[in-house]
Amino acid sequence: MEKVNASQEYYDNRVVAEPNNAEAWCIRGMYYNNCYGQYAEAMESCNRALELDPEYGVAWFLKGVILTNMNVTDEAALCFENATRYDPGLAKDVQFVVGNA
Known part of the structure; x- marks a missing residue:
């Protein structure tokens, strides 16, 4: 559990240090999506990444994964x-x- 908390702190601190870095927000979103299914927090980060870079393919992919995890398949x-x-x-x-959804 300590490692998870340390990782969460790392990703949170990264976006604080680089608030205009779409990649940092996207990676933070990946962490929250993959760690305990914190989809709301993951989506917030993903949306921030897309605000910063609307053509960031990986952020769009992540958003699709999060929505798939939430069973919102049309979106x-x-x-x-x-x-x-x-x-x-x-x-x-x-x-x-x-294919796995």
Whole structure:
């Protein structure tokens, strides 16, 4: 549990130190999505990343994953479309998630 708390503090501190860094917000969102399913916090971070960089494919992919985890598949599909539009290299990752949803 100590490692989880230390990691959470690390990601929280990273966005405080770099509030205009879309990648930092996206990585923080990944952490919250993957750690105990904190989807609301993950979505907040993901949305902030997309505010900073609306064409950030990885953030769109993450948003799709979060929505999939929340069983909001129609919205997730739109996010995955944006993800592959802005970063065609994500197509296999999208297919993996969609195929396992």
